[in-house]
Amino acid sequence: MTPRSVIRAVKHTIGTHPQSEITVSACCLTGGCSWTLTPTADLRAADLAAMAHTGRTGHPTFARTFQDVALVRRLELNEGQAEIPPLPAPH
Numbered sequence: 001m002t003p004r005s006v007i008r009a010v011k012h013t014i015g016t017h018p019q020s021e022i023t024v025s026a027c028c029l030t031g032g033c034s035w036t037l038t039p040t041a042d043l044r045a046a047d048l049a050a051m052a053h054t055g056r057t058g059h060p061t062f063a064r065t066f067q068d069v070a071l072v073r074r075l076e077l078n079e080g081q082a083e084i085p086p087l088p089a090p091h
């Protein structure tokens with residue numbers, strides 16, 4: 001007898017966890033400038049803060065980091081599994 005296994009492709013989807021929010025942080029890339037934006041979920045306010053910095057200094061480039069909590073779900077749910085697991089606490 002030969003051992004056999006059945007491997008079945010399962011489709012998944014990934015997106016931002018519905019109980020999470022996208023945050024952005026930024027720092028100015030002009031040499032010698034230490035301007036940074038602390039992480040915020042207010043993306044519009046973050047854009048305005050960077051533009052205000054440019055207006056005051058003329059510094060036009062920023063490194064931005066967007067972060068969220070991603071949730072991967074099977075397109076076919078496992079029986080008995082909660083549809084959306086709770087949002088884990090940050091480390």
Ligand SMILES: [Zn+2]
Nearest residue numbers: 028033035059
């Ligand atoms: Zn700057």
